[in-house]
Amino acid sequence: MPDLSTNCAGIRSPNPFWLASAPPANSGAQVQRAFDAGWGGAVWKTLGVPIQNVSSRFGAINYSGTRAIGFNNIELITDRPLEVNFREIYETKKKYPKHAVVVSLMVETQEEWKDIIKRSIDAGADGLELNFGCPHGMCERGMGSAVGQEPKVNERITAWAVEYSTVPVLVKLTPNVSDILPHGLAAQRGGAHGVSLINTIKSIVSVDIDRFVPEPRVGSQSTNGGYCGAAVKPIALHMLARLSRSEDFDLPVSGIGGITNWRDAVEFMLLGASSVQVCTEVMLKGYRIVEDMIEGLGEYMASHGFQTLDQLVGKAVPAYSEWGDLDLNYETVAKIDDKKCIGCQLCVVACHDGAHQCIHPAKEEAGASATRVPVVDEAECVGCNLCQIVCPVPGCISLVAVDNGFAPASWNQHVTTGAKLRPKKGAH
Amino acid sequence: MSKPIPTDRSESVFEDYKHEYDAKQAAVEANRCLYCSDAPCTKACPTHIDVPEFIRKIATGNLKGSARTIFEANILGMSCARVCPVEVLCVGDCVYNQMGVPPIQIGKLQRFATDHAYAQGWRLFEAGAPSGKSVGLVGAGPASLAAAHELRRLGHACTVYEKRPVIGGLNTTGIAPYKMRADRSVEEAEWVLGIGGVEVKTGVEVGKDITLDRLEREHAAVFVGVGLGPDTRLGVPGEDLPGVHGAVEVIERMKLGKLALEGVKSALVIGGGNTAIDGVRELAGLGVPSVTLVYRGSEAQMPGYRHEWLAAREAGVASAFHAVPVAFEGSGRVQRARLVRTDAQKKPIAGSELSLDADLVLMAIGQSTLGQLLSGLAGVLVDKGRIVTDESGATGRKGWYAGGDCRNGGKEVVNAAAEGKAAAQAIHRMLGGKDA
Numbered sequence: 001m002p003d004l005s006t007n008c009a010g011i012r013s014p015n016p017f018w019l020a021s022a023p024p025a026n027s028g029a030q031v032q033r034a035f036d037a038g039w040g041g042a043v044w045k046t047l048g049v050p051i052q053n054v055s056s057r058f059g060a061i062n063y064s065g066t067r068a069i070g071f072n073n074i075e076l077i078t079d080r081p082l083e084v085n086f087r088e089i090y091e092t093k094k095k096y097p098k099h100a101v102v103v104s105l106m107v108e109t110q111e112e113w114k115d116i117i118k119r120s121i122d123a124g125a126d127g128l129e130l131n132f133g134c135p136h137g138m139c140e141r142g143m144g145s146a147v148g149q150e151p152k153v154n155e156r157i158t159a160w161a162v163e164y165s166t167v168p169v170l171v172k173l174t175p176n177v178s179d180i181l182p183h184g185l186a187a188q189r190g191g192a193h194g195v196s197l198i199n200t201i202k203s204i205v206s207v208d209i210d211r212f213v214p215e216p217r218v219g220s221q222s223t224n225g226g227y228c229g230a231a232v233k234p235i236a237l238h239m240l241a242r243l244s245r246s247e248d249f250d251l252p253v254s255g256i257g258g259i260t261n262w263r264d265a266v267e268f269m270l271l272g273a274s275s276v277q278v279c280t281e282v283m284l285k286g287y288r289i290v291e292d293m294i295e296g297l298g299e300y301m302a303s304h305g306f307q308t309l310d311q312l313v314g315k316a317v318p319a320y321s322e323w324g325d326l327d328l329n330y331e332t333v334a335k336i337d338d339k340k341c342i343g344c345q346l347c348v349v350a351c352h353d354g355a356h357q358c359i360h361p362a363k364e365e366a367g368a369s370a371t372r373v374p375v376v377d378e379a380e381c382v383g384c385n386l387c388q389i390v391c392p393v394p395g396c397i398s399l400v401a402v403d404n405g406f407a408p409a410s411w412n413q414h415v416t417t418g419a420k421l422r423p424k425k426g427a428h
Numbered sequence: 429m430s431k432p433i434p435t436d437r438s439e440s441v442f443e444d445y446k447h448e449y450d451a452k453q454a455a456v457e458a459n460r461c462l463y464c465s466d467a468p469c470t471k472a473c474p475t476h477i478d479v480p481e482f483i484r485k486i487a488t489g490n491l492k493g494s495a496r497t498i499f500e501a502n503i504l505g506m507s508c509a510r511v512c513p514v515e516v517l518c519v520g521d522c523v524y525n526q527m528g529v530p531p532i533q534i535g536k537l538q539r540f541a542t543d544h545a546y547a548q549g550w551r552l553f554e555a556g557a558p559s560g561k562s563v564g565l566v567g568a569g570p571a572s573l574a575a576a577h578e579l580r581r582l583g584h585a586c587t588v589y590e591k592r593p594v595i596g597g598l599n600t601t602g603i604a605p606y607k608m609r610a611d612r613s614v615e616e617a618e619w620v621l622g623i624g625g626v627e628v629k630t631g632v633e634v635g636k637d638i639t640l641d642r643l644e645r646e647h648a649a650v651f652v653g654v655g656l657g658p659d660t661r662l663g664v665p666g667e668d669l670p671g672v673h674g675a676v677e678v679i680e681r682m683k684l685g686k687l688a689l690e691g692v693k694s695a696l697v698i699g700g701g702n703t704a705i706d707g708v709r710e711l712a713g714l715g716v717p718s719v720t721l722v723y724r725g726s727e728a729q730m731p732g733y734r735h736e737w738l739a740a741r742e743a744g745v746a747s748a749f750h751a752v753p754v755a756f757e758g759s760g761r762v763q764r765a766r767l768v769r770t771d772a773q774k775k776p777i778a779g780s781e782l783s784l785d786a787d788l789v790l791m792a793i794g795q796s797t798l799g800q801l802l803s804g805l806a807g808v809l810v811d812k813g814r815i816v817t818d819e820s821g822a823t824g825r826k827g828w829y830a831g832g833d834c835r836n837g838g839k840e841v842v843n844a845a846a847e848g849k850a851a852a853q854a855i856h857r858m859l860g861g862k863d864a
Contacts, residue, residue: 065455065456066459342524344465
């Protein structure tokens with residue numbers, strides 16, 4: 001079995017799966033149960049001046065009968081007394097010395113930072129995570145994403161924390177910015193040992209269409225919350241890759257955002273995350289999901305010949321390039337496997353209404369019962385992938401590369417050196 | 429209007445054999461639907477209900493829209509959801525079958541949407557602006573109901589002539605009660621006629637109480653949807669003995685009143701079609717201890733639906749294949765049937781007689797046809813008892829149309845609904861209306 005042991009910014013854990021700072025990591029009893037279930041680490045629910053929460057706090061997006069593909073919360077940081085939290089951190093760390101306990105923090109003044117960092121380390125924290133990301137409630141009080149959105153403030157507070165801390169400091173970044181890179185660089189300038197991303201995305205998850213109030217509803221009102229869950233993964237992956245690809249940024253990253261299973265975790269690792277954090281899927285399914293995550297990651301690594309995590313971390317980063325460097329002469333066309341096709345014709349309608357009108361129903365043959373396997377007009381097919389995306393049968397539609405005789409040529413090469421581009425398809 | 433039917437009927441003991449969905453079950457199933465384009469389920473439906481669309485509307489909670497999609501295509505969508513052989517129509521053609529995945533339960537979803545519409549009392553259609561034209565409809569079964577509803581939407585006045593005291597036709601008198609009971613059919617007929625402007629004359633037999641000439645004089649067009657006639661007789665000795673009955677006749681008595689089955693120990697149902705299969709299941713369900721289906725061919729040759737026969741077998745009925753009655757015997761009433769074995773071509777094998785005890789025999793070998801009703805009308809062709817029409821339902825005589833069992837020889841309710849609606853549209857065009 002491959003070795004899953006993890007070192008993210010100097011924080012070590014038996015595997016890369018950490019609970020994110022959130023309700024599943026709210027108390028010692030919870031974190032200890034999570035460790036028993038197999039989680040390698042936990043980022044404790046953010047400590048600060050304990051707050052008062054509202055009810056209700058959560059909302060979700062359902063899609064075609066699948067519940068909570070996206071999730072939203074307006075809960076704040078811990079509402080439990082600090083001394084209780086620190087005592088439970090101490091007990092947990094004592095009982096689970098090899099597991100990573102990272103303490104998430106959010107306070108205002110330099111003195112408060114100094115004090116809470118000392119108390120966290122005294123309690124046994126293996127690392128600190130500075131919550132510069134929370135996009136609701138706390139930011140109205142000048143904390144959370146209000147810090148993460150201001151690189152100078154981010155850098156200054158990070159520098160304080162690094163000065164006061166004897167353990168690694170992670171800066172948790174907010175995605176509620178137009179470009180993540182300046183914020184990652186600010187943390188780096190402040191001396192952070194690593195960053196974690198993404199925090200939740202500022203959102204209104206839904207509206208109660210009978211009461212005329214957004215969700216989650218607090219009496220007759222609501223407020224914007226933090227969006228997370230499976231649906232946010234693409235945003236998180238991009239921000240992660242943006243940092244990983246930058247030559248200026250060289251901190252380790254703990255990846256967060258829509259991770260629901262080992263596949264998602266592998267994707268984050270391939271784009272540069274050296275540990276991954278999970279909240280929403282645990283809230284929806286429980287700590288038990290980690291069993292499959294550990295097993296699935298191990299099997300994946302074994303099947304690819306990876307012995308250790310550092311062999312796969314970042315492996316897909318070089319393949320992430322600018323659009324202008326993509327090969328415009330690379331050509332694919334859709335092929336439908338008539339043995340697998342069930343005749344639903346979803347590809348026909350999708351191509352017809354949403355793409356390039358190049359998949360057609362089979363011609364009706366008089367008398368004979370006509371086949372329902374659609375026909376691809378390869379001369380018109382632009383290889384967009386939409387048919388494969390809507391096809392309900394795995395492996396039925398594939399996009400097959402065509403040798404069109406043109407040498408690879410990107411837009412940038414075309415503009416700078418006049419590289420020859422193949423004739424456009426479907427552009428008439 | 430329809431005479432009320434008794435609340436306590438023999439059929440009342442039957443439960444629905446396909447359980448109905450509640451809202452959460454319907455939502456799960458509706459969300460499984462792939463929403464196919466040019467969907468095979470819709471093509472398989474004789475009324476071409478836009479199945480993916482009505483299912484999507486269930487999934488989004490647009491139940492009124494879902495019901496409208498169903499009823500727009502088939503105003504008898506409520507009964508069809510219960511009585512259609514979906515296994516060989518829409519469900520049988522669901523693309524999931526090609527994937528080895530359980531097909532969408534279209535019948536149950538349609539029942540969910542249509543039952544909801546009935547329960548909410550939604551009236552989804554309005555009569556069209558009066559055309560000043562009147563159409564007579566003969567028979568108050570599914571074909572005429574579908575035709576009358578469509579004619580009303582197009583603005584034509586309607587008069588329905590029904591010889592029975594109750595309306596709904598075979599939907600009321602002949603549907604296996606574990607699919608639909610008679611009260612539901614009458615409710616549907618009244619719901620359909622709720623569009624208004626349809627005069628229903630029950631207890632009026634065309635050809636006897638009112639002449640064809642008069643119908644032709646009084647109406648701009650006539651639609652004939654009289655269905656089929658009494659059970660066919662085998663013509664063997666002893667068929668007149670008490671205890672030997674036509675299956676359709678007995679089923680009608682079970683559905684509209686009380687059947688006296690006390691003391692019946694062994695029943696035989698003669699035939700291999702769907703009426704025979706219904707008959708054995710019904711008698712078994714009514715508590716007859718021994719029920720045997722007797723068919724002159726093999727099990728594989730039965731014209732009835734395979735899935736229905738399998739369900740009957742599960743209900744514990746016996747079978748005697750390759751056997752045909754040659755006489756019924758008994759003193760005062762039937763006590764036994766004498767049968768002869770048949771060969772692979774269903775021909776009797778000499779000297780192969782056997783005898784089966786029977787104190788009740790249902791003859792389910794077919795129904796007579798009523799096409800001869802129109803045989804006096806010049807221009808109307810009747811072929812083997814069926815009224816001959818073109819695709820639209822028009823006979824060879826101007827103004828005369830036909831649909832349903834009297835035209836197709838005996839198909840499903842959904843075929844009657846499709847034919848009635850098509851004929852109504854043809855009548856509308858004949859009367860100078862624009863295409864509906």
